[in-house]
Amino acid sequence: MTQPLIQRLCIIGVGLIGGSLARALREAGEVGEVIGCGRGEDNLRAAVRLGVIDRYETDPACAVCAADVVVVAVPLGAMAAVLRSIVPHLAAGAILTDVGSAKGSVVADIERIYGQIPPHFVPGHPIAGTEQSGVEASFATLFQRRRVILTPLAETAAAAHQLIRRMWELTGAEVVDMGVRHHDAVLAATSHLPHMLAYTLVDTLARLDDRAEVFRYAAGGFRDFTRIASSDPVMWHDICVANREQLLEMIALFSADLAQLAEAIRSDDRAAILATFQRAKRARDNLYLD
């Protein structure tokens, strides 16, 4: 019998992402034991009951001490504290990775803790998820045909990088490497900004005097458009804080373009209005064929 890729996997934060990763690796038969850890013991018990993890530890130090791969899948706001609590207890040769939606802040956390970038740390970000959260929402195929971005650093060991790449490939994901800053810029544009717009739109409408009436007539397009406003507020608060600079830059770009469109509408510059919509439709249609 061949050895699995990972003998002992520790998942800190057994939610949608951490739980789905464990499920996928189990289905692939590429993990020996899976140990869970996290703040909520109810969630951890559910994870054992669902067969997502074999057992759990409530103390992060105990959870990581014999693991060969540790995946930190907690909200970005908890990242620094969790890393601080596990780093002193990692086994020799253990590889550490995370799934944070912003990478600059996690790399900075790690650098503060170690005083440098350690070779066994591989920053990662699976671009997958739903508006759901918690281990109950996890499923083995979440990452299939999704992209996982790794942002290895100059200091990152090739073997550590390769193992984490292989781990994600086993889930059915397409793994790509990217620079830390570039990752954060791309995600600010395609994910963080759209979430800000959806949250703000729903909140703007929810504070209108006739909000009940307004929402009654919100039709199909509105439902799709605002789906991401159902995402976890704490998680998105953390992302805003972690990716502040790049997100603010994208909000500024967008706001300037919206102001320009408003000015075109105000001044009845019909050619400019039409040109904007045509460019956008062309870009959207080329992006997806639905």
Next chain:
Amino acid sequence: MTQPLIQRLCIIGVGLIGGSLARALREAGEVGEVIGCGRGEDNLRAAVRLGVIDRYETDPACAVCAADVVVVAVPLGAMAAVLRSIVPHLAAGAILTDVGSAKGSVVADIERIYGQIPPHFVPGHPIAGTEQSGVEASFATLFQRRRVILTPLAETAAAAHQLIRRMWELTGAEVVDMGVRHHDAVLAATSHLPHMLAYTLVDTLARLDDRAEVFRYAAGGFRDFTRIASSDPVMWHDICVANREQLLEMIALFSADLAQLAEAIRSDDRAAILATFQRAKRARDNLYLD
């Protein structure tokens, strides 16, 4: 055999909305003859071939002359010219209605043409549609469980209002009455503003230097969020022009709220960020359970 509700129906603009209305009324057995009219003869021939209309006229005057109900389902930008061309040729007792997404501009067009609001005109707006257009995209169930808003005026004859209400009810829609200005405000909030945001977002991203890279990492949420940016640019240009005042008001409200969120992110006002997202999620979740 009982009489159908409408003996002779004339649809000016046999596209997604006009075509779907004709199909639904035919399936209900509540229409005698359906005459189509519109700019594109290819589209009209397709409408005959698909059984959506019985025959077509290319001259609007001929199309309407013997109809008891005339539905104008052309883009808002063509509305004034079409109304002007048909009004002199309407049969005595004919009822005129439209499907425009903004009602103030259509009512103003009608008032300009007649010099007053005629009793046989019933402004209407079915809140239904897809990103598709044209008669090929039409289907009989488009309006089922959708809302149709009628904005009858003080001058509107009760019988005309009742007939148009009944016509839409036969398509499976829920028909509600609303004031003209109120309709335009509600639609600016729930439909026109979201379209502006989706178009602007895609256009902002499409003009980034690394747009190819950016779009490559646009994940599931982005797809839903930007679906409405695939809508017909000409139709949406027309809506911007027709509902300018109320749309600009909503863009201003939204922009102020987005600026406030950006300021909270910049100044690290975490409580304000979280409160915004939580309010939005609560409103969205109460609106739809998906």
